[in-house]
Amino acid sequence: MACVGLDIGHSAVKVAWRGKDGELKHVTIPSVAVPAMTISDKAASDQAAKETVTVDGDVYFIGDTAIHEAGSLKVAGLHHRWLEMREFRALVQGAINLVMADVGNIDSVITGLPPAIFREKQLQMRNIVSACTEAEVKVYPEPNGVSMRYSIDEKGRMIPDAKKNLGVIAIGRFTTDSMALLNGRWVEEAAGSANGMSRAAIMVQKKLKDQGYEVDYLDADDALWKGVIQYYGKEIDVSATVKIAMRILSSEIFDAVSTKFGDNGRKLDKILVAGGGAELLFDGLAPYWPQAELIEDPRFAVAEGFRRFGEGVWNARHGESA
Structure with missing residues:
Protein backbone atom coordinates (compact mmCIF):
# COMPACT_ATOMS: atom_id res chain seq x y z
CA MET A 1 0.00 0.00 0.00
CA ALA A 162 -8.28 15.66 19.13
CA LYS A 163 -10.05 19.03 19.40
CA LYS A 164 -13.07 19.57 17.14
CA ASN A 165 -12.91 23.37 17.07
CA LEU A 166 -9.77 24.21 15.15
CA GLY A 167 -8.29 27.07 13.22
CA VAL A 168 -5.50 26.52 10.70
CA ILE A 169 -3.01 29.08 9.41
CA ALA A 170 -0.59 27.69 6.81
CA ILE A 171 2.14 30.18 5.87
CA GLY A 172 3.67 29.49 2.45
CA ARG A 173 5.84 31.46 0.05
CA PHE A 174 3.03 32.81 -2.12
CA THR A 175 -0.01 32.64 0.16
CA THR A 176 -0.99 32.24 3.78
CA ASP A 177 -4.04 29.98 3.80
CA SER A 178 -6.54 29.72 6.64
CA MET A 179 -9.60 27.67 7.56
CA ALA A 180 -11.76 27.10 10.64
CA LEU A 181 -13.34 23.87 11.86
CA LEU A 182 -16.28 24.01 14.29
CA ASN A 183 -17.74 20.84 15.81
CA GLY A 184 -15.76 18.84 13.26
CA ARG A 185 -17.17 20.70 10.23
CA TRP A 186 -15.42 23.26 8.07
CA VAL A 187 -16.86 26.78 8.07
CA GLU A 188 -16.77 27.75 4.41
CA GLU A 189 -16.88 31.52 4.88
CA ALA A 190 -13.90 31.32 7.27
CA ALA A 191 -11.58 29.98 4.55
CA GLY A 192 -9.29 32.36 2.73
CA SER A 193 -5.83 33.24 1.46
CA ALA A 194 -3.62 36.17 2.43
CA ASN A 195 -0.07 37.30 1.66
CA GLY A 196 2.71 34.77 2.11
CA MET A 197 6.45 35.04 2.78
CA SER A 198 7.13 36.49 -0.67
CA ARG A 199 5.47 39.70 0.53
CA ALA A 200 8.14 40.08 3.25
CA ALA A 201 10.94 39.21 0.82
CA ILE A 202 9.77 41.85 -1.65
CA MET A 203 9.59 44.44 1.14
CA VAL A 204 13.15 43.60 2.21
CA GLN A 205 14.38 43.73 -1.40
CA LYS A 206 12.86 47.19 -1.94
CA LYS A 207 14.13 48.56 1.37
CA LEU A 208 17.66 47.31 0.70
CA LYS A 209 17.57 48.96 -2.71
CA ASP A 210 16.69 52.24 -1.00
CA GLN A 211 19.77 51.68 1.20
CA GLY A 212 21.98 51.17 -1.87
CA TYR A 213 22.08 47.36 -1.94
CA GLU A 214 21.03 45.80 -5.24
CA VAL A 215 19.90 42.25 -4.38
CA ASP A 216 17.62 39.84 -6.21
CA TYR A 217 14.50 38.24 -4.80
CA LEU A 218 16.28 35.04 -3.75
CA ASP A 219 18.87 37.04 -1.78
CA ALA A 220 16.07 38.90 0.01
CA ASP A 221 14.19 35.66 0.65
CA ASP A 222 17.33 34.08 2.11
CA ALA A 223 17.81 37.12 4.34
CA LEU A 224 14.46 36.45 6.02
CA TRP A 225 16.02 33.37 7.61
CA LYS A 226 19.63 34.48 8.03
CA GLY A 227 19.29 38.19 8.74
CA VAL A 228 22.31 38.92 6.55
CA ILE A 229 23.24 39.30 2.89
CA GLN A 230 26.55 38.67 1.16
CA TYR A 231 27.60 41.80 -0.72
CA TYR A 232 30.92 42.10 -2.59
CA GLY A 233 32.79 39.94 -0.11
CA LYS A 234 31.18 41.42 2.98
CA GLU A 235 28.44 40.11 5.23
CA ILE A 236 25.86 42.85 5.77
CA ASP A 237 23.55 42.71 8.78
CA VAL A 238 19.98 43.38 7.55
CA SER A 239 18.16 41.96 10.58
CA ALA A 240 16.54 45.30 11.42
CA THR A 241 15.02 45.52 7.94
CA VAL A 242 13.86 41.91 8.13
CA LYS A 243 12.27 42.51 11.54
CA ILE A 244 10.20 45.40 10.21
CA ALA A 245 9.05 43.35 7.20
CA MET A 246 8.06 40.44 9.45
CA ARG A 247 6.11 42.75 11.75
CA ILE A 248 4.20 44.20 8.79
CA LEU A 249 3.48 40.75 7.33
CA SER A 250 2.31 39.41 10.72
CA SER A 251 -0.10 42.33 11.02
CA GLU A 252 -1.41 41.81 7.48
CA ILE A 253 -1.95 38.10 8.09
CA PHE A 254 -3.77 38.80 11.35
CA ASP A 255 -6.04 41.36 9.67
CA ALA A 256 -6.89 39.00 6.79
CA VAL A 257 -7.36 35.85 8.87
CA SER A 258 -9.28 37.48 11.72
CA THR A 259 -11.65 39.04 9.18
CA LYS A 260 -12.31 35.59 7.72
CA PHE A 261 -12.64 33.89 11.11
CA GLY A 262 -14.97 36.61 12.40
CA ASP A 263 -16.78 35.61 15.60
CA ASN A 264 -15.66 32.02 15.07
CA GLY A 265 -12.14 32.97 16.16
CA ARG A 266 -13.04 33.11 19.85
CA LYS A 267 -14.67 29.65 19.66
CA LEU A 268 -11.53 27.88 18.45
CA ASP A 269 -9.77 25.65 21.01
CA LYS A 270 -6.57 25.65 18.98
CA ILE A 271 -5.19 27.57 16.04
CA LEU A 272 -2.57 25.42 14.34
CA VAL A 273 0.21 27.37 12.63
CA ALA A 274 2.05 25.50 9.87
CA GLY A 275 3.90 25.98 6.59
CA GLY A 276 7.41 26.95 5.58
CA GLY A 277 7.15 30.38 7.19
CA ALA A 278 5.53 29.19 10.44
CA GLU A 279 8.65 29.16 12.59
CA LEU A 280 9.66 32.63 11.45
CA LEU A 281 6.26 34.24 11.98
CA PHE A 282 4.88 32.31 14.94
CA ASP A 283 6.22 34.69 17.58
CA GLY A 284 4.68 37.59 15.68
CA LEU A 285 1.27 35.92 15.44
CA ALA A 286 1.06 34.32 18.89
CA PRO A 287 0.18 37.57 20.74
CA TYR A 288 -2.92 37.91 18.54
CA TRP A 289 -4.18 34.39 19.29
CA PRO A 290 -3.40 32.94 22.75
CA GLN A 291 -4.56 29.49 21.59
CA ALA A 292 -2.08 29.47 18.70
CA GLU A 293 0.15 26.38 18.51
CA LEU A 294 3.11 25.70 16.23
CA ILE A 295 2.48 22.25 14.81
CA GLU A 296 5.29 19.69 14.80
Missing part, protein backbone atom coordinates in the same frame (compact mmCIF):
# COMPACT_ATOMS: atom_id res chain seq x y z
CA ALA A 2 1.41 3.39 -1.03
CA CYS A 3 -0.54 6.54 -0.17
CA VAL A 4 1.20 9.77 -1.12
CA GLY A 5 0.73 13.18 0.46
CA LEU A 6 1.78 15.87 -2.00
CA ASP A 7 2.21 19.56 -1.17
CA ILE A 8 3.35 21.46 -4.25
CA GLY A 9 4.56 24.71 -2.75
CA HIS A 10 6.02 27.73 -4.50
CA SER A 11 9.36 27.25 -2.73
CA ALA A 12 9.46 23.45 -2.54
CA VAL A 13 7.49 20.31 -3.29
CA LYS A 14 6.95 18.26 -0.14
CA VAL A 15 6.29 14.54 -0.60
CA ALA A 16 5.28 12.13 2.17
CA TRP A 17 4.79 8.36 1.83
CA ARG A 18 5.47 5.05 3.54
CA GLY A 19 8.37 3.24 1.89
CA LYS A 20 8.70 -0.44 1.09
CA ASP A 21 10.40 -0.98 4.43
CA GLY A 22 7.38 0.53 6.23
CA GLU A 23 9.29 3.63 7.28
CA LEU A 24 7.79 7.06 6.71
CA LYS A 25 9.59 9.19 4.16
CA HIS A 26 9.55 12.96 3.79
CA VAL A 27 11.38 14.43 0.81
CA THR A 28 11.71 18.04 -0.35
CA ILE A 29 12.24 19.01 -4.00
CA PRO A 30 13.07 22.69 -4.66
CA SER A 31 10.31 24.14 -6.84
CA VAL A 32 12.58 24.86 -9.76
CA ALA A 33 12.25 23.39 -13.26
CA VAL A 34 14.22 24.34 -16.37
CA PRO A 35 14.57 22.88 -19.87
CA ALA A 36 17.16 20.10 -19.81
CA MET A 37 20.56 20.54 -21.42
CA THR A 38 23.44 18.24 -22.25
CA ILE A 39 25.77 17.46 -19.34
CA SER A 40 29.23 16.24 -20.36
CA ASP A 41 30.39 15.06 -16.92
CA LYS A 42 29.23 11.44 -16.45
CA ALA A 43 28.79 11.61 -12.68
CA ALA A 44 26.76 14.80 -12.95
CA SER A 45 24.78 13.33 -15.84
CA ASP A 46 23.94 10.20 -13.85
CA GLN A 47 22.75 12.32 -10.94
CA ALA A 48 20.70 14.55 -13.26
CA ALA A 49 18.91 11.51 -14.69
CA LYS A 50 17.16 11.10 -11.34
CA GLU A 51 15.80 14.63 -11.62
CA THR A 52 14.86 14.64 -15.29
CA VAL A 53 11.23 14.45 -16.45
CA THR A 54 9.36 14.77 -19.73
CA VAL A 55 6.28 16.95 -20.22
CA ASP A 56 4.51 16.83 -23.60
CA GLY A 57 7.74 15.69 -25.24
CA ASP A 58 9.88 18.41 -23.65
CA VAL A 59 12.56 17.37 -21.17
CA TYR A 60 13.10 19.27 -17.91
CA PHE A 61 15.55 19.24 -15.04
CA ILE A 62 13.89 19.74 -11.67
CA GLY A 63 15.01 20.42 -8.11
CA ASP A 64 18.69 20.59 -7.20
CA THR A 65 19.79 19.62 -10.70
CA ALA A 66 17.83 22.52 -12.19
CA ILE A 67 19.39 24.94 -9.71
CA HIS A 68 22.91 23.58 -10.30
CA GLU A 69 22.78 23.51 -14.09
CA ALA A 70 20.91 26.77 -14.67
CA GLY A 71 22.94 28.83 -12.21
CA SER A 72 21.30 32.11 -11.20
CA LEU A 73 17.55 31.72 -11.43
CA LYS A 74 14.66 34.09 -11.24
CA VAL A 75 11.73 33.01 -9.10
CA ALA A 76 8.82 31.77 -11.17
CA GLY A 77 5.29 30.80 -10.29
CA LEU A 78 4.40 33.53 -7.79
CA HIS A 79 0.90 33.80 -9.27
CA HIS A 80 -2.29 31.74 -9.43
CA ARG A 81 -1.68 30.74 -13.07
CA TRP A 82 1.26 28.62 -11.91
CA LEU A 83 -0.78 25.47 -12.51
CA GLU A 84 -0.84 26.25 -16.22
CA MET A 85 2.95 26.25 -16.51
CA ARG A 86 4.81 23.22 -17.82
CA GLU A 87 7.30 23.72 -15.01
CA PHE A 88 4.52 22.99 -12.52
CA ARG A 89 3.63 19.76 -14.29
CA ALA A 90 7.29 18.80 -14.39
CA LEU A 91 7.49 19.13 -10.61
CA VAL A 92 4.39 16.98 -10.13
CA GLN A 93 5.79 14.30 -12.44
CA GLY A 94 9.13 14.39 -10.65
CA ALA A 95 7.47 13.85 -7.27
CA ILE A 96 5.44 10.91 -8.59
CA ASN A 97 8.54 9.40 -10.22
CA LEU A 98 10.41 9.68 -6.93
CA VAL A 99 7.82 7.65 -5.04
CA MET A 100 7.39 5.09 -7.81
CA ALA A 101 11.14 4.48 -7.86
CA ASP A 102 10.84 3.50 -4.21
CA VAL A 103 7.55 1.57 -3.98
CA GLY A 104 6.47 0.82 -7.55
CA ASN A 105 2.71 1.22 -7.78
CA ILE A 106 0.96 4.06 -5.97
CA ASP A 107 -2.54 3.51 -4.57
CA SER A 108 -3.57 7.10 -3.93
CA VAL A 109 -2.31 10.66 -4.10
CA ILE A 110 -3.80 13.35 -1.87
CA THR A 111 -2.85 16.91 -2.71
CA GLY A 112 -4.19 20.41 -2.18
CA LEU A 113 -4.73 23.97 -3.33
CA PRO A 114 -5.05 27.35 -1.58
CA PRO A 115 -8.68 28.00 -0.53
CA ALA A 116 -8.74 31.15 -2.68
CA ILE A 117 -8.52 29.11 -5.89
CA PHE A 118 -9.81 25.73 -4.72
CA ARG A 119 -13.23 25.81 -6.40
CA GLU A 120 -11.88 27.20 -9.67
CA LYS A 121 -8.79 24.99 -9.96
CA GLN A 122 -9.75 21.75 -8.19
CA LEU A 123 -10.55 19.78 -11.36
CA GLN A 124 -7.51 21.15 -13.19
CA MET A 125 -5.25 20.10 -10.33
CA ARG A 126 -6.71 16.61 -10.22
CA ASN A 127 -6.23 16.25 -13.98
CA ILE A 128 -2.60 17.38 -13.77
CA VAL A 129 -1.77 14.80 -11.10
CA SER A 130 -3.85 12.07 -12.75
CA ALA A 131 -1.84 12.54 -15.95
CA CYS A 132 1.25 11.49 -13.99
CA THR A 133 -0.10 8.38 -12.26
CA GLU A 134 -2.80 5.72 -12.45
CA ALA A 135 -3.44 6.13 -8.72
CA GLU A 136 -6.64 7.57 -7.30
CA VAL A 137 -6.23 11.34 -6.88
CA LYS A 138 -8.05 13.56 -4.40
CA VAL A 139 -7.67 17.34 -4.00
CA TYR A 140 -8.50 19.30 -0.84
CA PRO A 141 -7.90 22.84 0.41
CA GLU A 142 -4.33 22.83 1.73
CA PRO A 143 -5.18 23.77 5.34
CA ASN A 144 -7.11 20.46 5.53
CA GLY A 145 -3.75 18.71 5.48
CA VAL A 146 -2.71 20.52 8.67
CA SER A 147 -5.88 19.49 10.52
CA MET A 148 -5.41 15.92 9.26
CA ARG A 149 -1.84 15.95 10.58
CA TYR A 150 -3.21 16.98 13.98
CA SER A 151 -6.24 14.67 14.19
CA ILE A 152 -4.98 11.46 12.49
CA ASP A 153 -2.09 9.34 13.77
CA GLU A 154 0.80 7.97 11.69
CA LYS A 155 -1.12 4.80 10.81
CA GLY A 156 -4.18 6.63 9.57
CA ARG A 157 -6.32 6.25 12.70
CA MET A 158 -8.38 9.10 14.15
CA ILE A 159 -7.03 10.47 17.44
CA PRO A 160 -9.97 10.26 19.88
CA ASP A 161 -9.18 13.32 22.00
CA ASP A 297 7.40 19.75 11.61
CA PRO A 298 5.35 22.67 10.20
CA ARG A 299 6.93 22.58 6.74
CA PHE A 300 5.69 19.02 6.16
CA ALA A 301 2.37 19.31 8.00
CA VAL A 302 0.24 19.51 4.83
CA ALA A 303 1.93 16.64 2.99
CA GLU A 304 2.07 14.40 6.07
CA GLY A 305 -1.56 15.13 6.94
CA PHE A 306 -2.65 14.20 3.42
CA ARG A 307 -0.60 10.99 3.63
CA ARG A 308 -2.23 10.04 6.93
CA PHE A 309 -5.68 10.68 5.51
CA GLY A 310 -4.94 8.60 2.41
CA GLU A 311 -3.66 5.72 4.53
CA GLY A 312 -6.75 5.92 6.74
CA VAL A 313 -9.05 5.70 3.72
CA TRP A 314 -7.07 2.73 2.37
CA ASN A 315 -7.28 0.95 5.74
CA ALA A 316 -11.04 1.54 5.96
CA ARG A 317 -11.61 0.13 2.49
CA HIS A 318 -9.47 -2.93 3.15
CA GLY A 319 -10.64 -3.65 6.67
CA GLU A 320 -7.31 -2.86 8.32
CA SER A 321 -6.94 -0.96 11.59
CA ALA A 322 -3.16 -0.85 11.94
Whole structure:
Protein backbone atom coordinates (compact mmCIF):
# COMPACT_ATOMS: atom_id res chain seq x y z
CA MET A 1 0.00 0.00 0.00
CA ALA A 2 1.41 3.39 -1.03
CA CYS A 3 -0.54 6.54 -0.17
CA VAL A 4 1.20 9.77 -1.12
CA GLY A 5 0.73 13.18 0.46
CA LEU A 6 1.78 15.87 -2.00
CA ASP A 7 2.21 19.56 -1.17
CA ILE A 8 3.35 21.46 -4.25
CA GLY A 9 4.56 24.71 -2.75
CA HIS A 10 6.02 27.73 -4.50
CA SER A 11 9.36 27.25 -2.73
CA ALA A 12 9.46 23.45 -2.54
CA VAL A 13 7.49 20.31 -3.29
CA LYS A 14 6.95 18.26 -0.14
CA VAL A 15 6.29 14.54 -0.60
CA ALA A 16 5.28 12.13 2.17
CA TRP A 17 4.79 8.36 1.83
CA ARG A 18 5.47 5.05 3.54
CA GLY A 19 8.37 3.24 1.89
CA LYS A 20 8.70 -0.44 1.09
CA ASP A 21 10.40 -0.98 4.43
CA GLY A 22 7.38 0.53 6.23
CA GLU A 23 9.29 3.63 7.28
CA LEU A 24 7.79 7.06 6.71
CA LYS A 25 9.59 9.19 4.16
CA HIS A 26 9.55 12.96 3.79
CA VAL A 27 11.38 14.43 0.81
CA THR A 28 11.71 18.04 -0.35
CA ILE A 29 12.24 19.01 -4.00
CA PRO A 30 13.07 22.69 -4.66
CA SER A 31 10.31 24.14 -6.84
CA VAL A 32 12.58 24.86 -9.76
CA ALA A 33 12.25 23.39 -13.26
CA VAL A 34 14.22 24.34 -16.37
CA PRO A 35 14.57 22.88 -19.87
CA ALA A 36 17.16 20.10 -19.81
CA MET A 37 20.56 20.54 -21.42
CA THR A 38 23.44 18.24 -22.25
CA ILE A 39 25.77 17.46 -19.34
CA SER A 40 29.23 16.24 -20.36
CA ASP A 41 30.39 15.06 -16.92
CA LYS A 42 29.23 11.44 -16.45
CA ALA A 43 28.79 11.61 -12.68
CA ALA A 44 26.76 14.80 -12.95
CA SER A 45 24.78 13.33 -15.84
CA ASP A 46 23.94 10.20 -13.85
CA GLN A 47 22.75 12.32 -10.94
CA ALA A 48 20.70 14.55 -13.26
CA ALA A 49 18.91 11.51 -14.69
CA LYS A 50 17.16 11.10 -11.34
CA GLU A 51 15.80 14.63 -11.62
CA THR A 52 14.86 14.64 -15.29
CA VAL A 53 11.23 14.45 -16.45
CA THR A 54 9.36 14.77 -19.73
CA VAL A 55 6.28 16.95 -20.22
CA ASP A 56 4.51 16.83 -23.60
CA GLY A 57 7.74 15.69 -25.24
CA ASP A 58 9.88 18.41 -23.65
CA VAL A 59 12.56 17.37 -21.17
CA TYR A 60 13.10 19.27 -17.91
CA PHE A 61 15.55 19.24 -15.04
CA ILE A 62 13.89 19.74 -11.67
CA GLY A 63 15.01 20.42 -8.11
CA ASP A 64 18.69 20.59 -7.20
CA THR A 65 19.79 19.62 -10.70
CA ALA A 66 17.83 22.52 -12.19
CA ILE A 67 19.39 24.94 -9.71
CA HIS A 68 22.91 23.58 -10.30
CA GLU A 69 22.78 23.51 -14.09
CA ALA A 70 20.91 26.77 -14.67
CA GLY A 71 22.94 28.83 -12.21
CA SER A 72 21.30 32.11 -11.20
CA LEU A 73 17.55 31.72 -11.43
CA LYS A 74 14.66 34.09 -11.24
CA VAL A 75 11.73 33.01 -9.10
CA ALA A 76 8.82 31.77 -11.17
CA GLY A 77 5.29 30.80 -10.29
CA LEU A 78 4.40 33.53 -7.79
CA HIS A 79 0.90 33.80 -9.27
CA HIS A 80 -2.29 31.74 -9.43
CA ARG A 81 -1.68 30.74 -13.07
CA TRP A 82 1.26 28.62 -11.91
CA LEU A 83 -0.78 25.47 -12.51
CA GLU A 84 -0.84 26.25 -16.22
CA MET A 85 2.95 26.25 -16.51
CA ARG A 86 4.81 23.22 -17.82
CA GLU A 87 7.30 23.72 -15.01
CA PHE A 88 4.52 22.99 -12.52
CA ARG A 89 3.63 19.76 -14.29
CA ALA A 90 7.29 18.80 -14.39
CA LEU A 91 7.49 19.13 -10.61
CA VAL A 92 4.39 16.98 -10.13
CA GLN A 93 5.79 14.30 -12.44
CA GLY A 94 9.13 14.39 -10.65
CA ALA A 95 7.47 13.85 -7.27
CA ILE A 96 5.44 10.91 -8.59
CA ASN A 97 8.54 9.40 -10.22
CA LEU A 98 10.41 9.68 -6.93
CA VAL A 99 7.82 7.65 -5.04
CA MET A 100 7.39 5.09 -7.81
CA ALA A 101 11.14 4.48 -7.86
CA ASP A 102 10.84 3.50 -4.21
CA VAL A 103 7.55 1.57 -3.98
CA GLY A 104 6.47 0.82 -7.55
CA ASN A 105 2.71 1.22 -7.78
CA ILE A 106 0.96 4.06 -5.97
CA ASP A 107 -2.54 3.51 -4.57
CA SER A 108 -3.57 7.10 -3.93
CA VAL A 109 -2.31 10.66 -4.10
CA ILE A 110 -3.80 13.35 -1.87
CA THR A 111 -2.85 16.91 -2.71
CA GLY A 112 -4.19 20.41 -2.18
CA LEU A 113 -4.73 23.97 -3.33
CA PRO A 114 -5.05 27.35 -1.58
CA PRO A 115 -8.68 28.00 -0.53
CA ALA A 116 -8.74 31.15 -2.68
CA ILE A 117 -8.52 29.11 -5.89
CA PHE A 118 -9.81 25.73 -4.72
CA ARG A 119 -13.23 25.81 -6.40
CA GLU A 120 -11.88 27.20 -9.67
CA LYS A 121 -8.79 24.99 -9.96
CA GLN A 122 -9.75 21.75 -8.19
CA LEU A 123 -10.55 19.78 -11.36
CA GLN A 124 -7.51 21.15 -13.19
CA MET A 125 -5.25 20.10 -10.33
CA ARG A 126 -6.71 16.61 -10.22
CA ASN A 127 -6.23 16.25 -13.98
CA ILE A 128 -2.60 17.38 -13.77
CA VAL A 129 -1.77 14.80 -11.10
CA SER A 130 -3.85 12.07 -12.75
CA ALA A 131 -1.84 12.54 -15.95
CA CYS A 132 1.25 11.49 -13.99
CA THR A 133 -0.10 8.38 -12.26
CA GLU A 134 -2.80 5.72 -12.45
CA ALA A 135 -3.44 6.13 -8.72
CA GLU A 136 -6.64 7.57 -7.30
CA VAL A 137 -6.23 11.34 -6.88
CA LYS A 138 -8.05 13.56 -4.40
CA VAL A 139 -7.67 17.34 -4.00
CA TYR A 140 -8.50 19.30 -0.84
CA PRO A 141 -7.90 22.84 0.41
CA GLU A 142 -4.33 22.83 1.73
CA PRO A 143 -5.18 23.77 5.34
CA ASN A 144 -7.11 20.46 5.53
CA GLY A 145 -3.75 18.71 5.48
CA VAL A 146 -2.71 20.52 8.67
CA SER A 147 -5.88 19.49 10.52
CA MET A 148 -5.41 15.92 9.26
CA ARG A 149 -1.84 15.95 10.58
CA TYR A 150 -3.21 16.98 13.98
CA SER A 151 -6.24 14.67 14.19
CA ILE A 152 -4.98 11.46 12.49
CA ASP A 153 -2.09 9.34 13.77
CA GLU A 154 0.80 7.97 11.69
CA LYS A 155 -1.12 4.80 10.81
CA GLY A 156 -4.18 6.63 9.57
CA ARG A 157 -6.32 6.25 12.70
CA MET A 158 -8.38 9.10 14.15
CA ILE A 159 -7.03 10.47 17.44
CA PRO A 160 -9.97 10.26 19.88
CA ASP A 161 -9.18 13.32 22.00
CA ALA A 162 -8.28 15.66 19.13
CA LYS A 163 -10.05 19.03 19.40
CA LYS A 164 -13.07 19.57 17.14
CA ASN A 165 -12.91 23.37 17.07
CA LEU A 166 -9.77 24.21 15.15
CA GLY A 167 -8.29 27.07 13.22
CA VAL A 168 -5.50 26.52 10.70
CA ILE A 169 -3.01 29.08 9.41
CA ALA A 170 -0.59 27.69 6.81
CA ILE A 171 2.14 30.18 5.87
CA GLY A 172 3.67 29.49 2.45
CA ARG A 173 5.84 31.46 0.05
CA PHE A 174 3.03 32.81 -2.12
CA THR A 175 -0.01 32.64 0.16
CA THR A 176 -0.99 32.24 3.78
CA ASP A 177 -4.04 29.98 3.80
CA SER A 178 -6.54 29.72 6.64
CA MET A 179 -9.60 27.67 7.56
CA ALA A 180 -11.76 27.10 10.64
CA LEU A 181 -13.34 23.87 11.86
CA LEU A 182 -16.28 24.01 14.29
CA ASN A 183 -17.74 20.84 15.81
CA GLY A 184 -15.76 18.84 13.26
CA ARG A 185 -17.17 20.70 10.23
CA TRP A 186 -15.42 23.26 8.07
CA VAL A 187 -16.86 26.78 8.07
CA GLU A 188 -16.77 27.75 4.41
CA GLU A 189 -16.88 31.52 4.88
CA ALA A 190 -13.90 31.32 7.27
CA ALA A 191 -11.58 29.98 4.55
CA GLY A 192 -9.29 32.36 2.73
CA SER A 193 -5.83 33.24 1.46
CA ALA A 194 -3.62 36.17 2.43
CA ASN A 195 -0.07 37.30 1.66
CA GLY A 196 2.71 34.77 2.11
CA MET A 197 6.45 35.04 2.78
CA SER A 198 7.13 36.49 -0.67
CA ARG A 199 5.47 39.70 0.53
CA ALA A 200 8.14 40.08 3.25
CA ALA A 201 10.94 39.21 0.82
CA ILE A 202 9.77 41.85 -1.65
CA MET A 203 9.59 44.44 1.14
CA VAL A 204 13.15 43.60 2.21
CA GLN A 205 14.38 43.73 -1.40
CA LYS A 206 12.86 47.19 -1.94
CA LYS A 207 14.13 48.56 1.37
CA LEU A 208 17.66 47.31 0.70
CA LYS A 209 17.57 48.96 -2.71
CA ASP A 210 16.69 52.24 -1.00
CA GLN A 211 19.77 51.68 1.20
CA GLY A 212 21.98 51.17 -1.87
CA TYR A 213 22.08 47.36 -1.94
CA GLU A 214 21.03 45.80 -5.24
CA VAL A 215 19.90 42.25 -4.38
CA ASP A 216 17.62 39.84 -6.21
CA TYR A 217 14.50 38.24 -4.80
CA LEU A 218 16.28 35.04 -3.75
CA ASP A 219 18.87 37.04 -1.78
CA ALA A 220 16.07 38.90 0.01
CA ASP A 221 14.19 35.66 0.65
CA ASP A 222 17.33 34.08 2.11
CA ALA A 223 17.81 37.12 4.34
CA LEU A 224 14.46 36.45 6.02
CA TRP A 225 16.02 33.37 7.61
CA LYS A 226 19.63 34.48 8.03
CA GLY A 227 19.29 38.19 8.74
CA VAL A 228 22.31 38.92 6.55
CA ILE A 229 23.24 39.30 2.89
CA GLN A 230 26.55 38.67 1.16
CA TYR A 231 27.60 41.80 -0.72
CA TYR A 232 30.92 42.10 -2.59
CA GLY A 233 32.79 39.94 -0.11
CA LYS A 234 31.18 41.42 2.98
CA GLU A 235 28.44 40.11 5.23
CA ILE A 236 25.86 42.85 5.77
CA ASP A 237 23.55 42.71 8.78
CA VAL A 238 19.98 43.38 7.55
CA SER A 239 18.16 41.96 10.58
CA ALA A 240 16.54 45.30 11.42
CA THR A 241 15.02 45.52 7.94
CA VAL A 242 13.86 41.91 8.13
CA LYS A 243 12.27 42.51 11.54
CA ILE A 244 10.20 45.40 10.21
CA ALA A 245 9.05 43.35 7.20
CA MET A 246 8.06 40.44 9.45
CA ARG A 247 6.11 42.75 11.75
CA ILE A 248 4.20 44.20 8.79
CA LEU A 249 3.48 40.75 7.33
CA SER A 250 2.31 39.41 10.72
CA SER A 251 -0.10 42.33 11.02
CA GLU A 252 -1.41 41.81 7.48
CA ILE A 253 -1.95 38.10 8.09
CA PHE A 254 -3.77 38.80 11.35
CA ASP A 255 -6.04 41.36 9.67
CA ALA A 256 -6.89 39.00 6.79
CA VAL A 257 -7.36 35.85 8.87
CA SER A 258 -9.28 37.48 11.72
CA THR A 259 -11.65 39.04 9.18
CA LYS A 260 -12.31 35.59 7.72
CA PHE A 261 -12.64 33.89 11.11
CA GLY A 262 -14.97 36.61 12.40
CA ASP A 263 -16.78 35.61 15.60
CA ASN A 264 -15.66 32.02 15.07
CA GLY A 265 -12.14 32.97 16.16
CA ARG A 266 -13.04 33.11 19.85
CA LYS A 267 -14.67 29.65 19.66
CA LEU A 268 -11.53 27.88 18.45
CA ASP A 269 -9.77 25.65 21.01
CA LYS A 270 -6.57 25.65 18.98
CA ILE A 271 -5.19 27.57 16.04
CA LEU A 272 -2.57 25.42 14.34
CA VAL A 273 0.21 27.37 12.63
CA ALA A 274 2.05 25.50 9.87
CA GLY A 275 3.90 25.98 6.59
CA GLY A 276 7.41 26.95 5.58
CA GLY A 277 7.15 30.38 7.19
CA ALA A 278 5.53 29.19 10.44
CA GLU A 279 8.65 29.16 12.59
CA LEU A 280 9.66 32.63 11.45
CA LEU A 281 6.26 34.24 11.98
CA PHE A 282 4.88 32.31 14.94
CA ASP A 283 6.22 34.69 17.58
CA GLY A 284 4.68 37.59 15.68
CA LEU A 285 1.27 35.92 15.44
CA ALA A 286 1.06 34.32 18.89
CA PRO A 287 0.18 37.57 20.74
CA TYR A 288 -2.92 37.91 18.54
CA TRP A 289 -4.18 34.39 19.29
CA PRO A 290 -3.40 32.94 22.75
CA GLN A 291 -4.56 29.49 21.59
CA ALA A 292 -2.08 29.47 18.70
CA GLU A 293 0.15 26.38 18.51
CA LEU A 294 3.11 25.70 16.23
CA ILE A 295 2.48 22.25 14.81
CA GLU A 296 5.29 19.69 14.80
CA ASP A 297 7.40 19.75 11.61
CA PRO A 298 5.35 22.67 10.20
CA ARG A 299 6.93 22.58 6.74
CA PHE A 300 5.69 19.02 6.16
CA ALA A 301 2.37 19.31 8.00
CA VAL A 302 0.24 19.51 4.83
CA ALA A 303 1.93 16.64 2.99
CA GLU A 304 2.07 14.40 6.07
CA GLY A 305 -1.56 15.13 6.94
CA PHE A 306 -2.65 14.20 3.42
CA ARG A 307 -0.60 10.99 3.63
CA ARG A 308 -2.23 10.04 6.93
CA PHE A 309 -5.68 10.68 5.51
CA GLY A 310 -4.94 8.60 2.41
CA GLU A 311 -3.66 5.72 4.53
CA GLY A 312 -6.75 5.92 6.74
CA VAL A 313 -9.05 5.70 3.72
CA TRP A 314 -7.07 2.73 2.37
CA ASN A 315 -7.28 0.95 5.74
CA ALA A 316 -11.04 1.54 5.96
CA ARG A 317 -11.61 0.13 2.49
CA HIS A 318 -9.47 -2.93 3.15
CA GLY A 319 -10.64 -3.65 6.67
CA GLU A 320 -7.31 -2.86 8.32
CA SER A 321 -6.94 -0.96 11.59
CA ALA A 322 -3.16 -0.85 11.94
